[in-house]
């Protein structure tokens with residue numbers, strides 16, 4: 056798993072966790088709203104019940120007083136009502152007024168309360184009011200019972216949601232988070248190993264490049280010796296050698312020349328691999344014009360039509376891109392030399408994905424496309440030395456340059472009709 060995938064997995068875990076937290080909070084809010092509704096309803100029901108009970112009590116007490124009132128026995132009424140009020144802890148005040156407005160009882164308990172209920176009862180005899188009793192009742196007990204009920208209900212809801220949330224969390228952890236975490240860990244391990252392998256590979260590549268460089272470099276001096284001495288031998292001792300000796304000497308000279316060329320191209324390959332890139336705007340059209348005019352200058356006899364798209368500008372390393380184009384145009388020039396009128400074209404196309412693709416094409420000898428990939432490996436050649444001379448390192452160098460620009464290179468061809476070499480950058 057790459058870093059982006061790992062981050063995505065972690066974000067998924069976070070989203071799950073946040074969604075779960077939100078869901079649990081929502082559930083809790085819902086339960087608390089339900090609790091409040093239930094509490095309010097039960098409170099008004101309890102109040103109503105209380106009111107009915109008080110009215111019933113009052114009516115019983117009033118009925119009890121009617122007979123004494125009719126007899127004019129106000130003392131008994133007073134005694135009875137005072138005793139009645141004393142007997143009920145909830146009664147805070149009691150006022151009893153006779154029909155003629157005479158205040159028979161005015162009882163007031165010392166205690167006070169913020170929650171009270173006022174009730175009035177009129178005792179009647181033959182449809183005539185004889186006594187009005189008014190009481191104020193203390194509702195503290197009812198309110199504290201209701202408060203306790205409310206607290207229990209809310210507490211219970213919180214406990215239920217907490218248990219539910221915990222169960223949901225552990226299930227999610229077991230079924231989603233832990234497997235995901237394990238997956239992330241495994242991928243991280245794989246990623247780490249990949250990085251290690253990459254680093255090892257980089258080191259061994261660097262070693263190989265350094266080795267290639269020093270071998271090629273160190274071979275130059277003895278080669279110069281061989282070339283120098285065989286030239287001297289050819290010039291100063293030519294008449295002392297017979298034909299076979301001269302042939303051997305010529306072969307030594309040719310071998311040394313070829314080896315020198317090989318060393319040059321190997322050094323260039325190594326150079327291209329080691330050079331630090333300096334990325335800036337590069338005008339490929341200008342470079343191509345330069346290379347072709349050099350080739351034409353070196354080979355004025357050749358008839359070559361060169362067509363190019365102007366202002367092909369890219370971001371890349373000027374020096375390396377010049378090396379790549381030089382190799383591609385050298386090839387186009389070389390492999391089209393048997394055509395009386397060679398055509399070389401440098402153009403740009405746009406891929407389906409909108410990427411810029413550059414193409415060097417020629418109408419030369421072409422090659423068998425089944426080996427198209429092989430061409431980009433060092434020392435892989437599809438033409439005989441006596442047909443077209445070469446070292447087989449040019450396209451490997453091109454590939455290395457393009458790879459260093461994170462691009463791709465590939466080729467198509469029709470044997471005898473020409474080839475097209477494409478490349479893209481980054």
Ligand SMILES: Nc1ncnc2c1ncn2[C@@H]1O[C@H](COP(=O)(O)OP(=O)(O)O)[C@@H](O)[C@H]1O
Nearest residue numbers: 386390421436437438445446447448449450474
């Ligand atoms: N433009 C071309 N037309 C036909 N064949 C080509 C062309 N360019 C490259 N090739 C084939 O690819 C091989 C590898 O090319 P390269 O690495 O440049 O080596 P060299 O040119 O030294 O032989 C060549 O030997 C040749 O067979």
Ligand SMILES: [Mg+2]
Nearest residue numbers: 386445449450
């Ligand atoms: Mg070449």
